[in-house]
Amino acid sequence: MQDFFNINPSLLCLDREARKLCKEPFEEIEKITMHNQHKVLSAFINNGVSEAHLGGSTGYGYDDRGRDTLEKVFAESVGAEDSLIRHNFVSGTHTLSVMLFGVLRPGDTVLCLTGRPYDTLIGVLGIDGHSDGSLKDFGIHYEQVELDKNGEPDQQEIRKRLSEKSYKVAYIQRSRGYSLRPSLTVQKIKELCDIVKSVSPNTLILVDNCYGEFVDKIEPTSVGADLVAGSLIKNPGGGIARTGGYIAGKHDLIESCGYRLTCAGVGREVGASLGVNRELYMGLFAAPHTVGEALKTATYAGALFGLLGFESTPAYNAKRADIIESVLLGTEEALIAFCQGMQKGAPVDSFVTPEPWDMPGYDDKVIMAAGAFTLGASIELSADAPLREPYAAWLQGGLNFHSGQAGVLLAAQSMLEKGIIKL
Numbered sequence: 001m002q003d004f005f006n007i008n009p010s011l012l013c014l015d016r017e018a019r020k021l022c023k024e025p026f027e028e029i030e031k032i033t034m035h036n037q038h039k040v041l042s043a044f045i046n047n048g049v050s051e052a053h054l055g056g057s058t059g060y061g062y063d064d065r066g067r068d069t070l071e072k073v074f075a076e077s078v079g080a081e082d083s084l085i086r087h088n089f090v091s092g093t094h095t096l097s098v099m100l101f102g103v104l105r106p107g108d109t110v111l112c113l114t115g116r117p118y119d120t121l122i123g124v125l126g127i128d129g130h131s132d133g134s135l136k137d138f139g140i141h142y143e144q145v146e147l148d149k150n151g152e153p154d155q156q157e158i159r160k161r162l163s164e165k166s167y168k169v170a171y172i173q174r175s176r177g178y179s180l181r182p183s184l185t186v187q188k189i190k191e192l193c194d195i196v197k198s199v200s201p202n203t204l205i206l207v208d209n210c211y212g213e214f215v216d217k218i219e220p221t222s223v224g225a226d227l228v229a230g231s232l233i234k235n236p237g238g239g240i241a242r243t244g245g246y247i248a249g250k251h252d253l254i255e256s257c258g259y260r261l262t263c264a265g266v267g268r269e270v271g272a273s274l275g276v277n278r279e280l281y282m283g284l285f286a287a288p289h290t291v292g293e294a295l296k297t298a299t300y301a302g303a304l305f306g307l308l309g310f311e312s313t314p315a316y317n318a319k320r321a322d323i324i325e326s327v328l329l330g331t332e333e334a335l336i337a338f339c340q341g342m343q344k345g346a347p348v349d350s351f352v353t354p355e356p357w358d359m360p361g362y363d364d365k366v367i368m369a370a371g372a373f374t375l376g377a378s379i380e381l382s383a384d385a386p387l388r389e390p391y392a393a394w395l396q397g398g399l400n401f402h403s404g405q406a407g408v409l410l411a412a413q414s415m416l417e418k419g420i421i422k423l
């Protein structure tokens with residue numbers, strides 16, 4: 001480390017201590033990585049992936065065997081009947097939007113079981129008066145069950161609401177987003193699925209699976225979710241996919257989503273893959289390992305900042321439900337120093353100094369540290385934070401642990417240089 005980076009010797013002692021604390025959590029992560037890597041490898045083998053699948057189609061993309069086989073490989077990798085995995089999904093939000101529009105019809109109601117959804121879904125659902133082109137605009141109603149005082153889904157209230165009225169969709173967001181509530185483990189999602197299926201068997205269960213893929217040995221599709229969706233510039237793209245998204249789950253629902261992605265009557269049969277099949281296959285193949293590395297980086301950040309006297313959630317030794325680590329830094333100066341230090345450890349744009357700015361759609365100024373090969377890819381080491389109490393940084397990603405470790409250490413070094421921490 002000291003050969004390449006100027007890190008305070010006392011901080012390097014804490015680095016060693018933090019890595020010692022991480023020994024057992026890392027062993028747990030390795031077990032999950034091993035399981036998921038073997039699962040994904042066997043899906044490649046079972047579906048006979050060949051050199052011919054790695055090429056691409058043009059024009060309409062009819063009979064693109066590479067694209068169609070990838071959808072089978074992906075489905076098997078997440079324990080689903082079927083999947084749509086396409087570079088044509090422009091973001092996670094677009095993918096979730098296609099999933100919702102794919103299955104909902106005018107007059108239907110969505111019940112969100114996990115409180116207020118992720119910021120960008122507000123516009124899709126048409127909450128808060130944003131309605132142009134939203135589900136609300138098309139006559140689809142939205143309701144939510146607030147989280148309980150511990151930030152957990154309120155199972156009693158969910159039961160009550162489901163028994164009072166008929167809902168077409170129960171919506172679950174696995175990851176915490178920019179809140180401090182605990183992310184949902186697959187076990188917790190199973191409890192919710194069991195409730196929905198027992199109280200209201202016809203209600204479809206749709207899961208925003210962003211940041212959760214390959215963090216556990218199974219996905220929500222194995223415990224009752226009808227559809228899950230996520231972004232390929234997060235976990236399942238393995239840091240290799242440059243754009244795209246996926247929806248996985250029940251075959252007939254996947255077909256419906258295909259009609260929304262392209263158009264009715266045509267659906268998923270079209271869509272030129274151009275030259276991206278190769279990187280989507282490689283990304284999926286790399287994903288279990290890359291997610292493991294991101295989990296190690298998150299764990300290490302929790303341990304190191306714990307030693308420095310800062311609270312992080314989840315705790316470094318807690319069971320993880322996604323790749324996010326929130327570090328509670330307490331002050332605006334600390335938050336800015338943290339993000340600026342982390343940027344210094346990025347492989348791309350390390351010389352840039354991030355500053356807080358008024359980002360459209362946010363009430364507070366936001367600061368972001370990101371120096372990624374793919375713009376906005378948060379499977380690569382990144383941190384972002386709104387400048388408001390409790391001045392927490394949401395940290396995620398890291399293509400490999402050792403570069404992630406350097407980024408986290410440089411964040412601490414930057415705080416040290418600003419006199420925010422003393423050793």
Ligand SMILES: *Cc1c(COP(=O)(O)O)cnc(C)c1O
Pocket residue numbers: 091092093094118120173174175176177208210211231
């Ligand atoms: C990232 C994310 C999204 C949206 O993905 P974008 O690619 O940013 O549009 C939705 N939900 C959650 C929980 C996310 O983390």
